[in-house]
Amino acid sequence: MTKPLVAILSGAGISTDSGIPDYRGPGGLWRKDPEAEKLVTYEYYMGDPEIRRRSWQMRRKSRTLKAEPNTAHRAVAELERAGVPVRVITQNVDGLHQLAGMPARKVLELHGSARSFVCTGCHARGPMEDALARVEAGEEDPPCLECGGILKSATVMFGERLDPVVLGEAVAITKACQVFLAVGSSLQVQPAAGLAGVAADHGARLVIVNAEATPYDELADEVVREPIGTALPKLLRRLGTEQP
Numbered sequence: 451m452t453k454p455l456v457a458i459l460s461g462a463g464i465s466t467d468s469g470i471p472d473y474r475g476p477g478g479l480w481r482k483d484p485e486a487e488k489l490v491t492y493e494y495y496m497g498d499p500e501i502r503r504r505s506w507q508m509r510r511k512s513r514t515l516k517a518e519p520n521t522a523h524r525a526v527a528e529l530e531r532a533g534v535p536v537r538v539i540t541q542n543v544d545g546l547h548q549l550a551g552m553p554a555r556k557v558l559e560l561h562g563s564a565r566s567f568v569c570t571g572c573h574a575r576g577p578m579e580d581a582l583a584r585v586e587a588g589e590e591d592p593p594c595l596e597c598g599g600i601l602k603s604a605t606v607m608f609g610e611r612l613d614p615v616v617l618g619e620a621v622a623i624t625k626a627c628q629v630f631l632a633v634g635s636s637l638q639v640q641p642a643a644g645l646a647g648v649a650a651d652h653g654a655r656l657v658i659v660n661a662e663a664t665p666y667d668e669l670a671d672e673v674v675r676e677p678i679g680t681a682l683p684k685l686l687r688r689l690g691t692e693q694p
């Protein structure tokens with residue numbers, strides 16, 4: 451007997467208990483502060499060395515890399531370990547699902563990862579901590595060691611396209627799953643938000659766990675307003691023991 455495929459779309463709300471604020475959402479810190487938004491906007495970043503120097507300082511001080519997974523991240527990893535087919539589609543760049551024990555191949559990072567750097571010239575990648583060590587050592591805007599190109603965080607900046615391969619896989623999983631759980635996402639940022647609609651169209655059971663109302667609540671089979679840290683482990687335990 452095969453267990454139903456569970457797709458989990460996670461947004462900023464799943465990581466707030468880990469001390470990471472919502473940077474990117476509609477009410478997020480970046481959208482409220484035009485100067486801060488420039489630091490994560492591709493055009494400004496590529497065109498202005500001063501913006502890059504400030505971006506590296508922001509990354510150096512960022513709490514994201516120091517954060518630890520919380521109960522909700524661990525509950526997702528436990529469901530996978532219990533033998534339920536689980537795929538995570540995340541809007542977060544913090545890598546906390548993987549740190550909690552989810553196999554990296556089962557996590558799709560729609561907005562990339564803050565734990566890696568990437569070269570805008572030759573696309574070489576490496577651990578963010580290596581690039582930050584160079585900043586600590588005095589390089590204000592460390593160039594690529596392979597080609598001399600401009601390095602950036604391996605996250606999708608404003609003005610950049612999402613990786614079409616990652617997005618394609620996310621859509622395929624959304625269409626194939628029997629349960630689609632949207633957790634801690636305002637479901638207002640496209641194309642991630644639209645996945646909830648795709649899931650419902652394809653007959654998946656749509657469950658939304660979020661503190662505030664979302665545009666997809668009416669489509670959902672179940673809406674949970676409880677704090678994620680208590681709601682998600684309960685919900686996932688139920689999924690883990692349900693027979694299809």
Ligand SMILES: [Zn+2]
Nearest residue numbers: 569572594597
């Ligand atoms: Zn390069």
